[in-house]
Amino acid sequence: MEKYFQFIAETIFFKGLPDAHIQALLNISREKKFSKGEMIFFEGDNGEGFYINVDGMVKVFKTSPDGKEQILHIFGSGEPYGEVPVFSGKTFPASAQALSDCKALLFPRQAIVELISANPTIALNMLAVLSLRLRQFTVQVENLSLKEVPGRLAAHLLMLYFEQSQKNPILLNISKTQLASLLGTIPETLSRILAKMAGLGLVHVQGRKIKILDRAGLELLAQTGRTE
């Protein structure tokens, strides 16, 4: 586990902590591996702790009775997930699945609570992370209820553009089917709208590579939903 010392010390949850605490965290953490497609936890499960992703990508999602799924979030390296049951005392509100082969560190509930009780400063990092997550949810609700699919897609592409340090073309990190589920729509609709956006000269699409041709146009679409 020693190899994760530096890794833990740099995660958003635990950055800025004294070495002694990092070491304590290292001692309580367990390494977990998941292969592509494997379920990490199910909605309704009692959480044994939360995870920090080391390698690979994880999706957290909800499913409807008729099998439709809505992705809530996709987590990559260094990102924590599954914290809700640790603090709320309730079950997981959603399920998690490995999108690729994954490695993660599991931090058991009891040990984390004790660590916070002994050291409230840690809690501030965690409060910050949860607050940012709340912020993201307000955006997702706004997108789902106040924007139409083209607007959501435009906003997402712009987000990726900045996330990938303004490189152009941008590269989708997930399949278009997964992207559809993240945007609250279905692959057919996503495909049609990408085609329409290409027709309008906003983007050029080649598999997972999307070249932004008209950034101002995308921004207008993302903000107002209109294209003129």
Place this chain on the structure above:
Amino acid sequence: MEKYFQFIAETIFFKGLPDAHIQALLNISREKKFSKGEMIFFEGDNGEGFYINVDGMVKVFKTSPDGKEQILHIFGSGEPYGEVPVFSGKTFPASAQALSDCKALLFPRQAIVELISANPTIALNMLAVLSLRLRQFTVQVENLSLKEVPGRLAAHLLMLYFEQSQKNPILLNISKTQLASLLGTIPETLSRILAKMAGLGLVHVQGRKIKILDRAGLELLAQTGRTE
């Protein structure tokens, strides 16, 4: 402010704290009054602290460029809101407005952060509150993207039924226009669907009083979206 000692000591945020800390909180808090319709904060503002509602009801919401609004949450007595900027260091992700004349206590950011740094109980309480809020958001996203309006309405009525200790008829605590906005739809659609549900013998509607006639039917509708 002394009159709020007991009130603060019983809020979800601050329950379980020693009297000395409650007194400290009392000392840093400021009483605020808002009249019906008054804005409490705007999306994008820097938060000076968070609020705990004393009297009245507050809605937290997002608005689209063309004026449509989505209510994220409605807060009543004893409930905290506006915490996101305190911990995330960012601006308010949504706006807040008084739905009725309101009284609230404002807890300034700096003082709260200091209190948390020194007191693990508060930190854990706050983590619990934010986690529960995250849970609620997952439900809202699920509702918006995986359920149709009748299913969302049925789920909401059942929630009110339990919130109001299974009294029947239940009483809407907000106008139908506000309810529509909370459910991610518009008043016309809500009205039509309530009429349809009444036609199916699920409920009986009389202004803000809604009598549940077929609870199993409502539960089926809430879970599966179907009515047979």
Place this chain on the structure above:
DNA sequence: TTTTTGCTTTGACTTAGGTCAAAAAAAATA
């Protein structure tokens, strides 16, 4: 009480985006 204002309902119409089916393309596996 009367007047004004805001809330709710109803009707006619439109549309974004979903469903179903099938073909085409890409990726994974043998």
Place this chain on the structure above:
DNA sequence: TATTTTTTTTGACCTAAGTCAAAGCAAAAA
């Protein structure tokens, strides 16, 4: 490479729910 499987695209069609307009009600203000 060939073969199987998965993903993506396209077409025809359908429907939930939105828009617009108007009327009816209820609640607040004069």
